[in-house]
Amino acid sequence: MKTVLISGGGIAGPALAFWLRRFGFAPTVVEIAPAPRPGGQTVDLRGVSRVVADRMGLLPAVMERRLHERGLEYVRADGRRSAAMPAELLDGAGPVAEIEILRGDLAAILAGATTEVEYLYGDSVTALDQDAAGVDVTFASGTRRRFDLVIGADGVHSRIRRLAFGPEEEFVRHLGGYTSYFTIEAPEDLNHWMKLYTAPGGRWVGLRPDRDPRYVKALLSFRSPLLSYDRRDVAAQKRLVRSRFEGLGWHTAHVLRGLDTADDFYFDTTSQVVVPRWARGRVALVGDAGYCGSPMAGHGTALSLVGAYVLAGELAAADGDHERAFAAYQARMQPYVEQRMELPPGGIKLAMPMSAFGIAYRDLMLRVMTSRLLSGVLAKTAAAKPDAIELPEYSVQRGDPFRVAAEEAE
Numbered sequence: 001m002k003t004v005l006i007s008g009g010g011i012a013g014p015a016l017a018f019w020l021r022r023f024g025f026a027p028t029v030v031e032i033a034p035a036p037r038p039g040g041q042t043v044d045l046r047g048v049s050r051v052v053a054d055r056m057g058l059l060p061a062v063m064e065r066r067l068h069e070r071g072l073e074y075v076r077a078d079g080r081r082s083a084a085m086p087a088e089l090l091d092g093a094g095p096v097a098e099i100e101i102l103r104g105d106l107a108a109i110l111a112g113a114t115t116e117v118e119y120l121y122g123d124s125v126t127a128l129d130q131d132a133a134g135v136d137v138t139f140a141s142g143t144r145r146r147f148d149l150v151i152g153a154d155g156v157h158s159r160i161r162r163l164a165f166g167p168e169e170e171f172v173r174h175l176g177g178y179t180s181y182f183t184i185e186a187p188e189d190l191n192h193w194m195k196l197y198t199a200p201g202g203r204w205v206g207l208r209p210d211r212d213p214r215y216v217k218a219l220l221s222f223r224s225p226l227l228s229y230d231r232r233d234v235a236a237q238k239r240l241v242r243s244r245f246e247g248l249g250w251h252t253a254h255v256l257r258g259l260d261t262a263d264d265f266y267f268d269t270t271s272q273v274v275v276p277r278w279a280r281g282r283v284a285l286v287g288d289a290g291y292c293g294s295p296m297a298g299h300g301t302a303l304s305l306v307g308a309y310v311l312a313g314e315l316a317a318a319d320g321d322h323e324r325a326f327a328a329y330q331a332r333m334q335p336y337v338e339q340r341m342e343l344p345p346g347g348i349k350l351a352m353p354m355s356a357f358g359i360a361y362r363d364l365m366l367r368v369m370t371s372r373l374l375s376g377v378l379a380k381t382a383a384a385k386p387d388a389i390e391l392p393e394y395s396v397q398r399g400d401p402f403r404v405a406a407e408e409a410e
């Protein structure tokens with residue numbers, strides 16, 4: 001049985017472990033956090049990612065915890081609505097999709113579906129040494145183990161990518177912003193709307209429904225060139241975020257009070273990850289570690305779930321011949337990845353204007369775009385196009401549980 005070390009227990013890692021186990025491999029997941037990481041706002045499952053969730057048998061659990069968001073409402077400093085994108089206006093292709101689930105809920109569902117997988121929490125890989133037959137791995141804990149394959153599912157700042165592919169600067173493109181997410185007490189009834197206040201200086205204060213109406217998921221986002229900070233120092237990151245938002249209108253003061261006590265605070269750059277080849281020898285990448293469109297493009301969870309399925313399926317279909325499998329994985333996924341990494345027109349500059357004039361202009365554009373007349377046209381844009389991937393049915397051959405055939409889906 002082939003052993004596979006997966007670095008990262010977010011979304012892509014557990015999804016890959018699920019499928020590898022199903023296909024007869026022996027996966028181990030190492031996650032740097034001491035436990036599955038809670039938190040995050042709603043993420044969406046559209047198109048083929050929904051098919052993958054269904055094939056995993058997880059759709060009932062997802063549907064049970066799904067949120068019903070009515071759309072995205074842009075508000076002014078006094079809370080009045082300046083523009084809105086109702087979910088149905090764009091046929092589910094807008095910022096709010098048909099199936100929305102809290103990222104933390106999805107992570108918990110994936111963890112629950114992989115209880116038989118070996119998880120090493122609170123540890124990480126510090127060195128990799130691959131030869132023709134396997135990979136020697138050294139962990140921060142001091143342990144050394146050998147695996148047949150190693151997969152980096154450790155997000156935008158992937159350590160596996162750094163160790164096996166090269167420095168982060170080669171692959172991560174900073175788009176000029178930072179985002180934080182955390183849970184706070186609800187300052188008002190959102191009535192199933194996501195609300196977003198844009199302040200001059202390229203700053204967003206957002207509130208998004210939680211499953212528990214007493215709470216909301218807060219978002220603080222700001223435009224900035226690359227900053228240097230310690231990614232393990234949460235208190236310093238909170239101070240940094242706070243300093244950008246003090247004195248702003250709407251619910252900002254309440255959000256900042258919640259920031260201080262939030263225990264699921266997440267903070268990261270708004271960046272894209274582009275890696276030309278997702279495999280080096282016996283090491284490969286999946287999810288944000290290998291391809292990430294940033295929160296501006298969305299689709300990160302969908303790409304992770306689909307990427308994990310295709311990677312595991314191709315490994316199984318190639319009978320463990322990793323070179324063939326990694327090439328097939330990339331060939332199949334590449335068009336879909338490129339399609340879903342596409343940024344919305346105007347990018348971060350249009351979405352997060354610096355001046356009051358820019359904000360008024362953006363809101364006017366939104367009102368025009370979402371008018372009855374134009375919303376039909378908008379629904380035909382990139383997000384509404386079918387996913388650029390044929391999802392094979394990796395069916396386990398009868399008689400040999402480890403033989404898998406890739407059949408094109410109808």
Ligand SMILES: Cc1cc2nc3c(=O)[nH]c(=O)nc-3n(C[C@H](O)[C@H](O)[C@H](O)COP(=O)(O)OP(=O)(O)OC[C@H]3O[C@@H](n4cnc5c(N)ncnc54)[C@H](O)[C@@H]3O)c2cc1C
Binds near residue numbers: 010032038159288
């Ligand atoms: C706490 C959290 C909240 C998020 N909230 C949102 C959100 O609200 N909206 C949104 O669009 N996206 C959010 N994201 C990002 C989103 O989950 C990903 O873009 C997408 O789902 C791709 O998943 P991934 O598994 O590739 O990466 P991630 O979900 O980022 O998971 C990567 C995992 O690797 C772990 N890790 C990092 N470094 C190491 C290491 N050296 N060794 C071992 N493990 C390591 C991380 O702790 C993390 O659990 C969030 C991510 C996290 C971790």
